[in-house]
Amino acid sequence: QILTAVHISYCVHAAAMLSLKGLKGHCLKHPGSPCRTCLAKSLFTWGHSHQGRIRRHFQISLLPSRLRSLRTSAQGWPSEGNEGTPSASPPQGHSTISSDTAQSPETQHKMARRPVHPLLYWPNIIGYVRCLLLIGGYILTFHSPTAALACFLANLLLDSLDGFSARYFNQASTFGAFFDVLLDNATRGILWSLALPDGLGSLFLILEMSVLVATHQVANISTGADWKGALARGDDAGQQPPAFVSRIMANNFRTVQGSYVIIGLMGLPLWAWGFKFLPSDNILRHPALGAVLLPGRVMAAVVELWVLSKHLGSLLRQDAAAAAARSR
Numbered sequence: 001q002i003l004t005a006v007h008i009s010y011c012v013h014a015a016a017m018l019s020l021k022g023l024k025g026h027c028l029k030h031p032g033s034p035c036r037t038c039l040a041k042s043l044f045t046w047g048h049s050h051q052g053r054i055r056r057h058f059q060i061s062l063l064p065s066r067l068r069s070l071r072t073s074a075q076g077w078p079s080e081g082n083e084g085t086p087s088a089s090p091p092q093g094h095s096t097i098s099s100d101t102a103q104s105p106e107t108q109h110k111m112a113r114r115p116v117h118p119l120l121y122w123p124n125i126i127g128y129v130r131c132l133l134l135i136g137g138y139i140l141t142f143h144s145p146t147a148a149l150a151c152f153l154a155n156l157l158l159d160s161l162d163g164f165s166a167r168y169f170n171q172a173s174t175f176g177a178f179f180d181v182l183l184d185n186a187t188r189g190i191l192w193s194l195a196l197p198d199g200l201g202s203l204f205l206i207l208e209m210s211v212l213v214a215t216h217q218v219a220n221i222s223t224g225a226d227w228k229g230a231l232a233r234g235d236d237a238g239q240q241p242p243a244f245v246s247r248i249m250a251n252n253f254r255t256v257q258g259s260y261v262i263i264g265l266m267g268l269p270l271w272a273w274g275f276k277f278l279p280s281d282n283i284l285r286h287p288a289l290g291a292v293l294l295p296g297r298v299m300a301a302v303v304e305l306w307v308l309s310k311h312l313g314s315l316l317r318q319d320a321a322a323a324a325a326r327s328r
Contacts, residue, residue: 121171123162127179130155130162134183138190145277149284152273155187156266178216185212188269195272204269211304214311245306248299261303264296 118124137151162180166172185208192201241249248257271293274284283289 116171118171118173118175121166121173121176122169123166123171123176124173124179126158126162126165127176127183130158130183130187133158134187134190138194141194141273141277145274145279149274149278152187152191152270156270159184159187159266181212181216184266185209188266191269191273195269195276207301207304211307214307241310242306245303248303257299260296261300262296264293264298265300268293268297 133151133155137148137155140148140151159180162176166176185205188208189201189205192204193199195201240246247255248261250258253259253262268290271284271290274282275290278285
């Protein structure tokens with residue numbers, strides 16, 4: 001009854017907003033021009049016979065699928081495609097729910113879901129939060145190193161969640177892959193710059209930004225979010241990566257060697273920052289921890305140098321081919 005009342009209110013409201021010329025002929029007492037006495041009845045009659053037009057006008061179909069099915073299957077109201085004809089009561093023992101509710105919940109969720117702009121994907125929203133944490137950690141470094149450490153740790157923790165959210169919500173995107181690597185490089189670059197004196201930390205930032213350009217260069221790799229897998233598989237020219245690099249980058253770094261490289265890549269700059277700013281009794285500045293993380297960072301540097309050499313070789317081959325074409 002509630003759904004029926006809501007449906008009638010939509011019909012009356014739509015009929016009042018649309019042209020009243022459609023009411024002519026529906027008033028039994030005054031066919032030419034409906035009077036105030038019969039206006040309500042005329043509105044209801046006109047709305048009942050044109051409810052398909054009203055639904056399209058107000059986009060009532062955007063309601064959840066179960067409410068749509070309950071509304072269209074209610075006794076006395078026409079269903080889609082039979083506007084103006086009351087629907088018959090279902091046979092005994094049969095459900096009044098239409099066929100769209102018999103679909104799986106996952107299918108109904110996909111049908112009711114609207115397209116989302118890539119900037120509003122959950123992995124990218126996590127990236128925006130990481131941006132704020134990175135800025136907060138940099139500012140708090142000079143006032144409260146412990147609070148800055150919490151910001152940096154939360155940043156690194158969210159870095160492990162954005163990939164999971166991209167797979168879970170099926171929201172992988174080229175922009176998201178680029179944005180994630182850019183945030184990773186910015187985080188490590190800020191930590192290295194704060195930890196090392198005389199601008200030595202900028203050397204790590206230059207190296208990692210060069211790798212970012214090489215891995216996301218359109219002329220080199222056009223695989224978007226799958227740039228890691230493309231590097232591990234090799235290129236179209238038949239060049240396969242060394243076995244050492246393939247084992248690290250296989251399965252999107254989700255191997256023993258790849259996990260160790262990622263830990264060293266992300267953990268060593270945090271340890272170097274903590275060694276300079278954290279109190280002496282903090283475990284994060286223990287020399288043994290740095291000794292464990294250092295080999296992983298060295299292995300990451302080997303992969304980075306291979307990526308750069310591969311990119312430079314690709315550029316030189318393209319230039320040589322262009323020069324040969326011009327000389328003909």
